[in-house]
Structures are given as structure tokens and as C-alpha cells.
Amino acid sequence: MKDSSRLAIIGAAALPVGWFPDQLGMDAAVLVLRKAIRDAGIDKKEIGAIYVSPPLADEWLEYHLSFARLVDEFGLGLHNKFTGQIQAGGAGIKSMFGAARGVILTEEPKNIILLHTQSVSGIPKRLPPEAIEDFARDGSRQYIEWEYPYGMNSDSRVALVTQRYMHETGTTAEQLASVAVSHHKWAQMNPFARFGNSVTIKDVLNSDVVAEPLHDLECSKLSDTATALVLTSAERAKSMGKRPVYVLGEGSGRCTHFSIVQKPDKDLSRLPGLSEAVESALKEAGVKREDIDVIEAHGGYPVFTLMELEEMGFCKRGSAGAFVMDGNTSPGGKLPMCTNGDSLAEGHAGFGTGFRTLYESVLQLRGDAGKRQVQGAKLVLSVFAETEAFMQFDVAILGKDLV
Amino acid sequence: MAEYKKPLPQITPLSEPFYKAAREHKLLIQKCKDCSKYVFYPKHFCPHCLSDNLEWVQSSGKGKVYSYTVCRSNVPANFAADLPYSVAIVELDEGVWMLTNIVDCNVDDVKCDMPVEVAFEDITDTIALPKFKPRAA
Numbered sequence: 001m002k003d004s005s006r007l008a009i010i011g012a013a014a015l016p017v018g019w020f021p022d023q024l025g026m027d028a029a030v031l032v033l034r035k036a037i038r039d040a041g042i043d044k045k046e047i048g049a050i051y052v053s054p055p056l057a058d059e060w061l062e063y064h065l066s067f068a069r070l071v072d073e074f075g076l077g078l079h080n081k082f083t084g085q086i087q088a089g090g091a092g093i094k095s096m097f098g099a100a101r102g103v104i105l106t107e108e109p110k111n112i113i114l115l116h117t118q119s120v121s122g123i124p125k126r127l128p129p130e131a132i133e134d135f136a137r138d139g140s141r142q143y144i145e146w147e148y149p150y151g152m153n154s155d156s157r158v159a160l161v162t163q164r165y166m167h168e169t170g171t172t173a174e175q176l177a178s179v180a181v182s183h184h185k186w187a188q189m190n191p192f193a194r195f196g197n198s199v200t201i202k203d204v205l206n207s208d209v210v211a212e213p214l215h216d217l218e219c220s221k222l223s224d225t226a227t228a229l230v231l232t233s234a235e236r237a238k239s240m241g242k243r244p245v246y247v248l249g250e251g252s253g254r255c256t257h258f259s260i261v262q263k264p265d266k267d268l269s270r271l272p273g274l275s276e277a278v279e280s281a282l283k284e285a286g287v288k289r290e291d292i293d294v295i296e297a298h299g300g301y302p303v304f305t306l307m308e309l310e311e312m313g314f315c316k317r318g319s320a321g322a323f324v325m326d327g328n329t330s331p332g333g334k335l336p337m338c339t340n341g342d343s344l345a346e347g348h349a350g351f352g353t354g355f356r357t358l359y360e361s362v363l364q365l366r367g368d369a370g371k372r373q374v375q376g377a378k379l380v381l382s383v384f385a386e387t388e389a390f391m392q393f394d395v396a397i398l399g400k401d402l403v
Numbered sequence: 404m405a406e407y408k409k410p411l412p413q414i415t416p417l418s419e420p421f422y423k424a425a426r427e428h429k430l431l432i433q434k435c436k437d438c439s440k441y442v443f444y445p446k447h448f449c450p451h452c453l454s455d456n457l458e459w460v461q462s463s464g465k466g467k468v469y470s471y472t473v474c475r476s477n478v479p480a481n482f483a484a485d486l487p488y489s490v491a492i493v494e495l496d497e498g499v500w501m502l503t504n505i506v507d508c509n510v511d512d513v514k515c516d517m518p519v520e521v522a523f524e525d526i527t528d529t530i531a532l533p534k535f536k537p538r539a540a
Contacts (some may be wrong), residue, residue, distance in 0.1 A: 145413045146444050147502050149532055151474060151482040152490045159472035160492055167470070167515040211490070212473040219477075259444075261492055261500035268470055268492075 001284060003402065005105055007097060007247040008237030011040025011230030012362040014355075016192040017347035020224045021121040025061045028226035029117035030073045036113070036228035037074075041242055044074055048109040049082035051096045053116040056222065056350040057123050065117070081107055090298065091392040093354035094252065094385035097231075104233040116352030117226035143259055154389075155219050157260055159211035161390065162303040165269040166213060168318075171306065173213060175321025177204035179302035180217050180344055182330045187341025189331070189372035194223050194347030201325075220300050223347030227355035229362075234402055243366045248379075249285030249397040251277030257391050271304075274311040274393045278381070285397040287379060289313060292397075294374050295329075295337040296361045297383035298353045304390060305329075305338065308383055312395075336374045339364060354384040358398075365400040407526045409481045414530075418445050420459050425531040428523040430462040432499055443499035464521035465538065466495040473510045489513050493535050507536035 013035035015028055037044060052065045066085035071077055086092045086099065093114065100112040165171060178201055187193035199217060207216040237244035254273030257263040265272050282288065295314070299305035306320035314335060315323045323329070329337035340346045340360040349356050361380040363369040378400055385394035414422050424431040433442040435449035436456040448455050471491035478486065489505040491513065505513045506522055519535040526532050 145415070145418055148410050148479075149412045150490055150502055150504050151409070151478055151485065151488060152502060153477075153479060155477060156472050156474050156490050159474075160470040160490070163472055164470035164515060209473075209475040210477050211475065214472075216476075259502075261502050262444075263500075266469075266494075266500070 003235040003238070004233055005101060006234035007100060007104070007231050008234045009229055009245045009247070009358065009362055009398075010111075010232055010237050010240060011036045011042070012228070012359050013039050014192060014227045014359045015225055017223045017225040017349060017356070018194040019121045020119075023119060023224060024122065025055050025058055025117045025119040025226070026064065026069070028119070028224070029065065029115060030070070032117065032226040032228045033070065033074070033113065033115055036230050039242070040111070040230035041240070042111050042230065044076060045079045046109045046111050047076060047080055047113055048107050048111055049100070049103045050080065050113040050115060051099055052083070052085045053092050053096075053114075053351045053355065054085055054087045055118040056120060057127060058119065060126075061117070065115075079109070087351070089387040089389070090351055090353045091255070091385040091387045091394060092351060093358070094392075094394040097250070100231045110232050110236060112231045114229045114231060114355070115226075116228075116349065116355040118350050118352060119224050120222040120350070121224050147259065155214060156211035157389065158301045158303065159214045160260065161268045162213055162301070165303050165307065168269040169321075170318060171321040173205060174201050175325045176213070176218065176302045176306070177201045177215070178321070178325035179299075179305045180204045182324055182327075183338055183341045183345040185330050186339050186372055187345030189370065190340050190346060191370070193341045193345055194221070195341070195345045214301070218302050218344070220343040220348035222350055225347065225349050225352065225356070227349070227352055227359050229355065229358060238402065243400070245362045245365045246399050246402050247396050248287070248399045248403060249281035249283070251279070251281035251284075251395045253277045253393040253395070255392045258389070260389065269307070271307050271311045271390065271393055274308065274383075274395070275313060277393065277395045278312045281381070281395045281397045285399070286403055287397065292379050292381045293336070293377040294339060294361075294364050294380045295335060295382075296340070296357045296364070296380050297338060298342065298357045298386045299338065300343045300348065300353065300386070302344070304386070305342065308393070309337075312381070331372065339369065339372050339374065353386065357382055357384045361398045365398060409526075411527065411530060412532065417447065421445055422530060424459075424461075425523060425533060426529065428531065430464045430521045430533055431459045432462045432495070432497060433457045434460045441497040441499050443501060462521075463496045466493045466519055466535070468492070468505065468513060468515055468517045468519055469494045469500060470515060471505060471513045473513070491535070493519055501533070504534045505536065506534045512537070
């Protein structure tokens with residue numbers, strides 16, 4: 001890909017992930033966005049487009065953000081060309097990359113803002129009890145006909161995946177628990193993490209069973225947060241921004257299904273399309289697996305972290321559990337992975353999980369990751385677009401140098 | 404019949420034949436007359452070949468547990484009284500997957516690949532939900 005059509009991240013900002021009932025989603029949005037614009041070192045007149053990820057269960061905020069509220073907040077009226085929302089769950093950020101590429105190829109100004117904000121703690125104030133109950137149905141709510149009558153929610157849906165994955169591969173409960181342990185070790189060094197406590201395999205297995213084989217410490221908790229990224233072309237980034245991070249290669253997975261029982265390969269233990277996505281991203285970036293310094297892959301639940309390692313070719317099928325349990329993905333391990341603690345330990349950003357994954361990638365590549373910095377990190381492989389119903393996994397290879 | 408507090412299936416013109424048969428404890432699925440593939444959930448046209456030529460056929464009602472979980476906490480409110488309960492994906496002999504509950508057995512006895520057969524639960528006077536129970540292989 002030419003540098004004029006390749007993307008670069010020239011600004012990034014985030015707020016802590018946690019439970020902040022006094023923080024409105026709109027307040028978080030404007031504060032994080034100003035931080036990102038300043039981080040990029042651009043003038044507000046140079047913003048060509050703003051793409052927003054939908055906040056969870058916040059109709060008023062969604063309406064304002066998807067229209068042009070931010071144009072007013074930032075005084076962009078005479079400059080900005082596009083504002084809008086792109087909704088594809090956690091995978092929406094991949095479509096935002098596509099929209100951003102369209103802007104850098106055809107429009108001026110060529111700086112694009114990607115923004116996510118959400119206030120989960122504010123849901124009880126916004127919704128009546130019956131609507132909260134509806135929200136709690138989570139992924140089943142669209143399938144009021146065929147799924148919700150059976151009492152499934154997002155935890156039990158992933159429990160179905162985890163059970164079959166263990167059945168197929170012989171992965172043990174201890175190995176799965178070790179994923180949560182690895183994530184929590186990283187989160188202890190992440191000042192923005194909601195769950196920065198020390199956790200052992202025993203702690204995980206002793207926590208409440210939510211849906212067998214998943215324990216409470218293996219289930220992500222939706223949290224409040226906001227993240228903003230400023231993108232432009234790699235060509236422009238070379239001469240601007242403090243420390244640009246380049247998107248050296250991208251690979252698109254497949255959107256395989258909406259409902260779990262419609263998954264076309266009839267195999268819950270595999271992620272079709274991910275291995276091809278990694279191959280094409282590596283090829284485009286001109287690098288090999290062994291060149292990768294850090295993996296920043298959103299998983300949300302332990303089973304997806306293991307499946308990602310296997311499908312991406314870093315572990316043989318069925319061996320990722322032992323690989324993680326041996327400490328390879330933990331701080332000091334040979335393949336640092338999910339250095340922010342992933343959704344499980346950092347706190348779950350809803351449709352903004354990819355934003356957190358990319359933000360963490362930027363920190364690592366700039367050398368700004370503090371105590372959890374992977375020394376000399378030059379290349380990050382990121383699974384940045386992923387959805388909890390695991391219908392899609394898209395990857396990007398990010399680098400501090402344009403090769 | 405005692406008041407049923409859990410969510411009722413939303414019955415639409417498309418799914419009406421399915422629920423009408425369910426009341427008689429018959430499990431219907433769709434089959435494409437053009438490409439011969441079975442279809443579930445009910446659809447307006449065949450998702451494989453996009454043909455309109457779908458017909459309702461009676462399923463054997465037999466299949467096996469593809470995967471399962473036992474819900475033990477943190478479930479939608481009206482399901483709390485049922486804890487623990489089993490949510491499963493059953494692969495029917497015809498090949499399609501159904502999300503369901505495994506009933507008429509101890510939840511701890513459910514296993515992957517376990518043979519099961521349909522067991523209808525009359526949840527109201529007019530609606531029956533297909534669930535599955537263990538069967539001899």
C-alpha cells in the first residue's frame with residue numbers, strides 16, 4: 001500500500017476505566033477528545049472528520065454524538081466535513097479505518113478523529129428498571145424469538161464456546177484461569193485499570209461459577225471510560241505529530257455470524273478468517289511472526305485469548321493454555337500479550353474495546369507504557385476489532401517506524 | 404396454568420407454523436426444495452441459495468448436545484428461580500443447530516455429544532417451547 005493510503009495514528013488519549021457515576025459520557029467525550037487533539041499537535045481547523053462509536057444504553061448521548069454535538073463543543077462549524085456514528089459492535093472501529101482511508105484519499109483536511117465514550121454506571125439513572133433488565137439480556141435481545149426464552153446472556157454464550165473449546169483441545173480449567181492471571185499481572189501496572197489486583201489461579205477457580213466452565217474472574221465487567229484517536233495518512237504523519245504510529249499492515253477477518261447457532265463452520269472452537277487476516281497483515285507489513293514484540297489482542301474472555309494465539313499461528317492448536325500458564329504472555333514473558341490487562345482486568349469498554357487495544361499499542365510503541373513498557377517494542381500485532389459474540393476479528397500490525 | 408414470568412418467544416407470521424406445530428409437540432424446521440439444505444431459524448428465503456422454495460418439514464427431534472453450560476449465577480432476573488439450569492446448543496440429526504435447555508436430568512450429567520431428543524414444555528395454554536432431554540444412543 002502506498003504511504004498516501006496507509007493510515008497512521010498521530011494522537012491518542014484515554015480516560016481511566018472504572019466505575020464513575022458522576023462522570024457523564026458527554027463530559028468524558030469532550031475531555032478525552034481535547035486531550036487527543038493536543039496530543040496530535042494539530043489545530044482544530046485541521047479536523048476533517050469525526051467518527052464516533054455508539055455508547056452503550058445511552059440514547060440521548062448517542063443521538064447527540066452521532067449528529068454534530070461535538071462540532072458545537074469544539075467550534076468546528078466552518079471546518080469539519082463529516083461527523084457520524086459507525087456501529088458494528090466492537091468491530092466498528094475496522095469500518096472506521098475504512099472511512100478514514102476514504103477521507104485521506106479524497107478530502108481535505110486529512111485528520112480524522114475516532115472517538116468512543118460510555119457511562120455504564122449511569123444506566124440506572126437513565127433507564128427504568130424494565131429497560132435495565134432488557135439491557136442485561138445483552139446479546140440475546142435481538143433474538144427474543146429464538147434465544148432469550150432459554151435464559152442465555154453474554155456470559156453463558158461464551159461459556160458454550162469455552163466448553164466446546166476445552167472438549168476439542170483438552171485445555172484445562174487451570175490453563176484457562178491462567179489467562180486471567182496474566183491479564184491481572186499486567187493490569188497491576190496499568191494506572192487506568194479498574195481491576196489492578198493480584199489474582200492467582202486458585203482465586204479464579206474459587207470465584208463464583210457464573211456459567212460453567214466460566215468463573216466470575218473470567219467474565220469481563222462493563223465499565224465507564226472514553227478513548228480518542230487521531231488518524232491521518234502515513235505520508236503526512238512522517239512530517240507531523242510528535243511520535244506517529246504507523247499502521248503497517250491490515251488484515252480483515254470475516255463477519256461469520258450474528259447468532260451463535262448460525263456460525264457457518266459449525267465449530268465454536270475456531271475463529272475462521274483470523275489466520276488469513278494475520279497472514280495478509282504480515283505480508284503487507286513485510287514482517288514475520290518472530291519480528292512481533294507485543295500482541296495487543298482484545299479477547300474479553302480467556303477462551304478468545306487462547307484461540308487468538310492458536311489461530312494467529314503463535315501456538316499449535318490446543319497448546320495455548322500451557323503457553324499462557326508457563327508465563328509466556330505475562331510481564332517478562334517471551335511474548336507479552338494484552339499489556340493493558342485486556343477487558344477482563346482493565347475493565348470492559350463495550351463497543352470501545354478496539355480503542356483501548358489501539359491506545360495500548362500506541363503507548364507501547366511510543367515507549368510511554370510506564371511500568372508495563374515492553375523494552376524496545378517496535379512492532380505490535382493487534383487484534384483491534386473484535387466482538388463479544390465473536391463474529392469478527394480484524395488485525396493490524398503497528399510500528400514506530402515506516403518500513 | 405401458573406403464570407409464566409420468563410420471556411415468551413415473539414411469534415411472527417414467519418415463525419407461526421413452527422409454534423403452531425410446537426403446540427402439538429411437533430418440531431418443524433424448514434427445508435429448501437432447490438438446494439435440499441435444512442434451515443433453522445425460520446427464514447423468508449433459503450440463506451444458502453436464496454431460493455423462495457422453502458417448505459416446512461417435521462424434524463426427527465433427535466440430535467446431540469454440541470455444547471452446553473450450566474448457569475449458576477448472574478442470569479436475567481426471571482431465570483433466577485430456575486438456577487442452576489442448562490443452556491445448550493443441540494445439533495439436530497438434520498444438521499441444524501438450536502439453542503435450547505437440557506431438561507429431565509441432573510444438570511451435572513449433561514455432556515458434549517450426549518444424545519438427546521426433543522421434549523416440549525407447555526409454558527402457557529397456547530405456547531410450547533422445544534427443549535431437549537437425554538435419550539439412549
